[in-house]
Amino acid sequence: MSGEHMQIGEVAARTELSLRTIRHYDDAGLVTPSARSQGGFRLYTEADVTRLMVIRRMKPLGFTLEEMRELLAATDRLDSSAPLTAEEGAALLERVRGFELAAEERVASLRAQLARAEEFAQTLRERLGRLPAP
Structure with a gap:
């Protein structure tokens, strides 16, 4: 192992x-381990960690697995050395700008929900504070 x-x-x-979530994302085809050890254990690189962080950040914004897959495919292609x-x-x-706009809208919605919860x-x-002590 390197x-x-x-x-x-x-x-x-x-x-x-x-671990279960990471395995689920592997099964869903979102993050495939870069290698396997001789014993068959999943092995990941920094790029895999970065990819998982994208997914982790999309999840609380309500993006579906298919939307995550679509964004990752677009960024993979943009990052590819193929012309x-x-x-x-x-x-x-x-497509990536569309995800950016959707994320901004969802963040604004969450901020509004948080403001209502804080109120x-x-x-x-x-x-x-106005109630008498028991």
Whole structure:
């Protein structure tokens, strides 16, 4: 095993994802281990960790596995050393921009939800502050 490869436990610790979740993303075809040890253990690289972090960041925003797969495929192709036609490059960039806009909209929605939750918690604190002690 090369020093550049990590076992799944180290990847789990670095990404704060469970072993089960990482295996699920492997089964779903989102992150394939870069190698296997002689004993058959999954081995990952920094690029795999980066890919898992993209997935981890998309998950709380409600992106589906298929949307994650689509974004990863687009960025993989953009990062590839294989030549792109101008049309293909433009289409891929537009697809990634669409994900950026969707992420911004979802973040704004979450911020609004958080603000409502904080208002609610403040209302409860104020209400409790006005109640007589038992």
